Amino acid sequence: AASAAGYKKAVLAPFMVVAGDHANNDMADETDPDSWAAKFVAAGFEVTCLLQGLGQNVAVDEIYVSHVDDAIAKL
Incomplete structure (x- = not known):
């Protein structure tokens, strides 16, 4: 779909609190043919x-802390 829309560049970012092993291996590892990066490069x-x-x-952290504060207030 991205190719059909005429895009030539892709920016990949994990939608997770921590970018760990999953982001490094399954998203960004261009040497792994099953990763998102390798598929886009191919x-x-x-x-x-x-x-x-x-x-x-920082903005996401502030939202997270706000939700924690709200939850604590309801205890």
Whole structure:
């Protein structure tokens, strides 16, 4: 679909709190033919992988802490 839409570049980022083994191996490992990065490269895309989890985003951290505070207040 991305190729059919005319895109030439792909930016891959994990939608997880921590970018760990799963992000490194299953998303970003261009030497693993089953990874997302390898599949995009094989399809002719220029690929950039951002290996930062959502927990490294200050705005997401603030939302997370706010939800924890709300949960504690309901105890």
